[in-house]
Amino acid sequence: MLKNSAERFGAVAKCFHWTMAVAFILAYIVVYYVIWFIDPETSIKPALFGIEPNGELVIPILNIHWVLGVSIGVLVIPRLIWRWINVEPSPVPGSALEHLLAKLAHWALYLFMILMPLTGYLNTYDPTNFGLFIIPAFRETALFHWIATTWQLTAEQVETPIFAIHKFLGDWVVWVVVLLHIAAALFHHRVRKDATLVRMLPASWGGRDEGERR
Numbered sequence: 145m146l147k148n149s150a151e152r153f154g155a156v157a158k159c160f161h162w163t164m165a166v167a168f169i170l171a172y173i174v175v176y177y178v179i180w181f182i183d184p185e186t187s188i189k190p191a192l193f194g195i196e197p198n199g200e201l202v203i204p205i206l207n208i209h210w211v212l213g214v215s216i217g218v219l220v221i222p223r224l225i226w227r228w229i230n231v232e233p234s235p236v237p238g239s240a241l242e243h244l245l246a247k248l249a250h251w252a253l254y255l256f257m258i259l260m261p262l263t264g265y266l267n268t269y270d271p272t273n274f275g276l277f278i279i280p281a282f283r284e285t286a287l288f289h290w291i292a293t294t295w296q297l298t299a300e301q302v303e304t305p306i307f308a309i310h311k312f313l314g315d316w317v318v319w320v321v322v323l324l325h326i327a328a329a330l331f332h333h334r335v336r337k338d339a340t341l342v343r344m345l346p347a348s349w350g351g352r353d354e355g356e357r358r
Contacts (some may be wrong), residue, residue: 148230152343157230160223161344164216164257171212172319178205203270210264210347214279217261224254236338249325256318263310328352 147154153161179186182205184197192343235243265272265282274280282288283299291297332340 148229148233150234152233152339154230156226158344158346160219160226162346165225167212167216167219168257171209171216172314174205174209174212175314176310178202178209182278205310207270207273210268210270211274213261213264214272216257216275217265220254220257220261223257235342236332236336236340246328249328252321253325256313256321260310260313260318261323262308267307267310269299269303 145154146156148157180188181192181195183196183202184199187197199204235246238246249280268281268301269283271281271284283303288299288302292299329341329344332338333342
């Protein structure tokens with residue numbers, strides 16, 4: 145079933161959810177791999193697991209992070225449209241406060257799926273290479289040149305505050321919300337034993353079209 149129903153999420157919503165969840169986690173893994181292992185300026189010393197820093201690998205590996213980030217930023221648009229035109233499965237039993245917190249957490253995640261790719265792209269100093277095509281760095285675009293000319297700003301003056309926002313959200317906010325989201329799903333699944341997690345799972349993992357727990 146492609147569309148959502150009152151009881152469960154459809155295949156399209158599940159595909160959006162898990163594709164973007166995996167991309168989000170991989171983006172984190174890649175960037176911290178670069179920071180902790182590869183970048184000579186920021187790597188942990190002595191080298192962990194025998195992985196020696198290599199400055200020549202920083203940009204090629206970071207490019208994976210940029211590709212994942214741009215992909216999330218693009219996919220969030222059709223995901224939000226699909227959510228808007230579809231019914232939402234009925235909430236599982238719970239208090240009004242629990243339902244409010246769940247909604248706030250979900251919309252916070254959507255907000256981060258927009259803010260993180262956007263602030264990431266705006267301070268990316270190299271092109272993002274998708275293999276089949278290349279997205280130029282923001283500093284190379286006509287929009288940047290218009291901003292720089294209008295307000296007499298350098299690339300560093302534009303990118304530095306945007307990078308600060310991106311880094312603060314990434315270091316202190318986003319992963320906390322993601323971990324709370326995961327913990328809440330596991331709580332509902334293991335403790336409450338309701339359908340919160342099951343109805344978002346692929347059919348092969350137990351997210352079947354019928355027999356769901358409530």
